[in-house]
Amino acid sequence: IPARSRGALRVSAVAEAERTATSSSPAPTGDITNKLKYLFGKEAAETPKDAYHGTAWSVRERLIDSFDKTHEHWKKEDPKFIYYLSAEFLMGRSLTNTVYNLGLEGEYADALRQLGYDMEKVADAERDAALGNGGLGRLAACFLDSIATLDLPGWGYGIRYKYGMFKQVLKNGYQAEQPDIWLTSGNPWEIRRDGLRFEVGFGGRVERKKDGNKEVTVWTPSEKVWAQAYDNPIPGFSTPTTSNLRLWDAQPISEFDLGAFNAGDYDRAMLDRERAEAISAVLYPNDSTPEGKELRLKQQYFFVCASLQDVLSRFKATHGTKFELLPDKACFQLNDTHPTIAVAELMRLLVDVEGLDWDAAWTITTKCLNYTNHTVMPEALEKWPVKVMAKMLPRHMEIIEVINEGWTKWLGGHLKELKAEERAKRISAMSIIHENPWNKEEMLVNMAYLAVVGSSAVNGVAAIHSNIVKDEILNDFYQIFPSKFQNKTNGVTPRRWLAWCNPELASLITETLGSNEWINDTEKLSALRAHASDPTFQKKWAAVKHAKKEKLAALIKKIHGDSVNTNALFDIQIKRIHEYKRQYLNVLSIIWRYKQLKKMTPEQRKKAVPRVCLIGGKAASAYDMAKRIIRLVTAVGDVINKDPETKDLLSLYFLPDYNVTLAETIIPAAELSQHISTAGTEASGTSNMKFQMNGCLIIGTWDGANIEIAEETGVDNVFVFGVRADEINQLRKERKNFKTDPRWDEIMKDIEGGMFGDKDYFKPLVDSVNNMKVGNDWFLVANDFAAYLDAQEEVDKVYKDQSEWLRRSIMYTAGSGKFSSDRTIREYAEDIWHVKPSRPAA
Ligand code: AZC
Numbered sequence: 001i002p003a004r005s006r007g008a009l010r011v012s013a014v015a016e017a018e019r020t021a022t023s024s025s026p027a028p029t030g031d032i033t034n035k036l037k038y039l040f041g042k043e044a045a046e047t048p049k050d051a052y053h054g055t056a057w058s059v060r061e062r063l064i065d066s067f068d069k070t071h072e073h074w075k076k077e078d079p080k081f082i083y084y085l086s087a088e089f090l091m092g093r094s095l096t097n098t099v100y101n102l103g104l105e106g107e108y109a110d111a112l113r114q115l116g117y118d119m120e121k122v123a124d125a126e127r128d129a130a131l132g133n134g135g136l137g138r139l140a141a142c143f144l145d146s147i148a149t150l151d152l153p154g155w156g157y158g159i160r161y162k163y164g165m166f167k168q169v170l171k172n173g174y175q176a177e178q179p180d181i182w183l184t185s186g187n188p189w190e191i192r193r194d195g196l197r198f199e200v201g202f203g204g205r206v207e208r209k210k211d212g213n214k215e216v217t218v219w220t221p222s223e224k225v226w227a228q229a230y231d232n233p234i235p236g237f238s239t240p241t242t243s244n245l246r247l248w249d250a251q252p253i254s255e256f257d258l259g260a261f262n263a264g265d266y267d268r269a270m271l272d273r274e275r276a277e278a279i280s281a282v283l284y285p286n287d288s289t290p291e292g293k294e295l296r297l298k299q300q301y302f303f304v305c306a307s308l309q310d311v312l313s314r315f316k317a318t319h320g321t322k323f324e325l326l327p328d329k330a331c332f333q334l335n336d337t338h339p340t341i342a343v344a345e346l347m348r349l350l351v352d353v354e355g356l357d358w359d360a361a362w363t364i365t366t367k368c369l370n371y372t373n374h375t376v377m378p379e380a381l382e383k384w385p386v387k388v389m390a391k392m393l394p395r396h397m398e399i400i401e402v403i404n405e406g407w408t409k410w411l412g413g414h415l416k417e418l419k420a421e422e423r424a425k426r427i428s429a430m431s432i433i434h435e436n437p438w439n440k441e442e443m444l445v446n447m448a449y450l451a452v453v454g455s456s457a458v459n460g461v462a463a464i465h466s467n468i469v470k471d472e473i474l475n476d477f478y479q480i481f482p483s484k485f486q487n488k489t490n491g492v493t494p495r496r497w498l499a500w501c502n503p504e505l506a507s508l509i510t511e512t513l514g515s516n517e518w519i520n521d522t523e524k525l526s527a528l529r530a531h532a533s534d535p536t537f538q539k540k541w542a543a544v545k546h547a548k549k550e551k552l553a554a555l556i557k558k559i560h561g562d563s564v565n566t567n568a569l570f571d572i573q574i575k576r577i578h579e580y581k582r583q584y585l586n587v588l589s590i591i592w593r594y595k596q597l598k599k600m601t602p603e604q605r606k607k608a609v610p611r612v613c614l615i616g617g618k619a620a621s622a623y624d625m626a627k628r629i630i631r632l633v634t635a636v637g638d639v640i641n642k643d644p645e646t647k648d649l650l651s652l653y654f655l656p657d658y659n660v661t662l663a664e665t666i667i668p669a670a671e672l673s674q675h676i677s678t679a680g681t682e683a684s685g686t687s688n689m690k691f692q693m694n695g696c697l698i699i700g701t702w703d704g705a706n707i708e709i710a711e712e713t714g715v716d717n718v719f720v721f722g723v724r725a726d727e728i729n730q731l732r733k734e735r736k737n738f739k740t741d742p743r744w745d746e747i748m749k750d751i752e753g754g755m756f757g758d759k760d761y762f763k764p765l766v767d768s769v770n771n772m773k774v775g776n777d778w779f780l781v782a783n784d785f786a787a788y789l790d791a792q793e794e795v796d797k798v799y800k801d802q803s804e805w806l807r808r809s810i811m812y813t814a815g816s817g818k819f820s821s822d823r824t825i826r827e828y829a830e831d832i833w834h835v836k837p838s839r840p841a842a
Pocket of ligand 1 (some may be wrong): 136685
């Protein structure tokens with residue numbers, strides 16, 4: 001889009017003029033070429049990649065200017081900070097987001113044009129920072145955008161993985177994983193903080209020593225590494241505030257063993273470096289199935305330990321050892337259980353290192369920490385074997401034991417009304433350290449329990465999920481501490497997910513509402529409701545959607561070589577591949593649709609609604625069933641995309657390597673999106689919110705945030721189907737007697753019979769939902785199948801009435817106000833963190 005039409009998005013001409021006037025930065029054109037010359041040794045930008053590098057390194061300086069101003073301001077004001085501790089931050093690309101958030105888009109687009117480049121092409125040369133798996137990591141990234149935009153003093157803390165989320169490629173239709181080597185050409189969006197590093201230890205022994213007449217505990221680790229800080233500035237939108245994501249890189253304490261080298265032992269000379277660097281080398285490619293890997297615990301402790309030391313050292317620089325003030329100056333949000341070792345680490349730092357007594361330290365710790373649960377999948381609720389923890393973190397294991405002793409003792413007192421036997425049962429059920437139910441020999445540390453006991457607030461991420469947390473997953477704890485439990489329905493940043501990724505729609509909205517204030521106040525989108533049935537407005541709305549569909553069609557053509565019908569309904573399911581998310585159900589209905597089309601006469605086919613179905617997402621590398629689902633998608637696609645009789649009416653493509661950037665092209669083009677998890681299993685979902693903002697209709701179960709989206713959009717505008725969460729337990733028990741739909745039986749036979757080839761490979765997939773002796777259809781695919789087909793039929797019916805479809809589409813965007821992460825973050829700030837905005841002068 002030309003810079004002029006993008007002007008509609010700008011905050012205000014005045015604000016921008018002010019920014020330019022105060023900026024001491026050189027004109028971008030010269031600066032871009034300078035960067036290329038002095039950093040890359042290039043006389044001119046010969047490729048879009050060159051242009052990207054020059055531009056990014058130039059923008060970086062503007063970013064650092066506002067970053068420094070913000071930090072000077074916060075240093076002076078000394079407000080309370082929120083520190084968001086997360087093992088994952090799925091940031092995606094930075095260039096576009098940075099220039100738009102800083103209001104520099106016009107300037108840089110003009111500069112690039114003078115150099116013969118188009119901003120969009122240049123932005124395309126950037127690699128995604130994919131330091132996360134899925135929803136949890138992307139949520140953390142949206143939260144940082146909102147924290148900065150709302151001027152809240154806050155930082156993210158995480159790990160600077162050398163290899164992020166694996167790159168997914170298809171080999172003959174099967175998923176293959178390749179390493180994501182994302183740092184090779186340097187990263188303009190980070191600043192290495194030379195000299196800012198902390199020691200992190202592992203293993204070793206714990207001793208009690210006398211210090212005067214006081215007994216102190218001394219932990220002597222057997223292994224130590226440096227955590228080296230890298231700052232990633234996070235620009236807010238329409239504010240001078242630029243916040244920070246501080247990521248830690250693991251470095252050896254001793255650079256190089258020259259002695260070993262001189263003695264000819266080259267491998268040993270490098271050993272320390274390799275061992276240390278392994279800690280921050282790879283992001284675990286799991287979504288909700290943790291691998292019981294020691295390295296993962298090591299990663300968790302590594303970043304938590306460095307982050308807490310960092311915060312305490314800044315605190316001490318201002319407040320000395322008045323640690324009783326810490327809860328007024330700092331709080332930490334534990335993004336799932338991954339950073340939960342923070343409970344023990346903060347205790348260790350306060351008691352062993354700073355010399356506080358236990359009770360004082362415990363009061364401070366529990367005031368500073370808060371925990372968010374993101375999943376109900378039992379396999380994702382982390383539990384570490386006591387043996388592993390005791391070996392790697394012996395002092396922390398002791399601390400957890402003491403915490404648990406105190407906790408169970410307190411609990412015993414609290415439950416004194418109960419009969420002894422009942423009381424003992426409850427205490428043992430709520431003990432942080434407990435037996436492994438599948439292996440009585442093994443004791444486990446339950447990290448969720450540790451997080452609940454060690455935190456002030458515990459929250460789920462959508463209303464239904466928070467209720468499940470209270471009523472099921474952590475019900476025992478809820479009964480003891482009802483006021484700790486809260487709901488904070490997720491949100492997404494409207495900057496990246498509407499304004500920047502869909503500038504055409506954004507311009508139309510701004511033009512219609514008379515201002516772009518909706519970007520910071522999405523509740524204003526509700527005024528679009530008044531235009532939902534206006535044919536002229538609908539026409540403009542449809543034109544934007546069509547343009548975005550053309551763009552996505554071009555991408556499909558690039559990937560698969562096929563031209564898809566852009567007048568077809570674009571039907572999309574993009575998310576991690578998981579049995580509970582039920583991509584399988586989607587494919588089964590596509591097979592059914594194909595069979596129906598095949599049976600139709602040419603006359604009947606003329607009336608059918610054409611569809612382009614797209615599925616994308618990564619399967620955890622060790623998740624066999626998910627990989628089979630991917631293969632089923634590609635195998636079904638291979639058959640139907642080649643069928644000349646039907647291919648204009650139905651096609652199915654798997655989009656490989658789904659990531660943030662791909663989502664930015666897919667979501668604006670989507671007309672129908674699928675959020676069809678078994679009710680009660682998807683904690684929230686956040687792509688549903690992105691689709692909603694972009695006027696995409698939803699077909700979904702009564703699950704996660706779908707429910708709240710339906711409430712905001714109007715339940716009748718959403719294609720809701722399927723069993724409800726409160727029916728699931730009973731239905732699971734009865735599943736073996738469930739009478740499957742005849743259409744289901746037919747499709748199962750087709751797959752088993754080899755209609756899509758690879759029938760041996762698909763056998764376990766068929767068995768998992770259809771052979772009660774082998775699988776048990778835990779996610780109730782069969783139960784929802786008929787209702788899902790009905791809902792799909794309803795989709796077709798509404799799509800035939802384009803004016804009704806467009807009305808709904810507009811109603812979705814109009815109803816998306818609640819799902820801005822600004823709203824979510826305001827709620828966290830007010831109800832949990834108690835941090836207040838503090839904006840530096842422009
Ligand atoms: C996800 C949930 O599956 C998703 O429903 C939610 O929207 C998202 O968190 C953000 O809250 N969970 C994860 O990505 N991973 C884990 C381990 O929960």
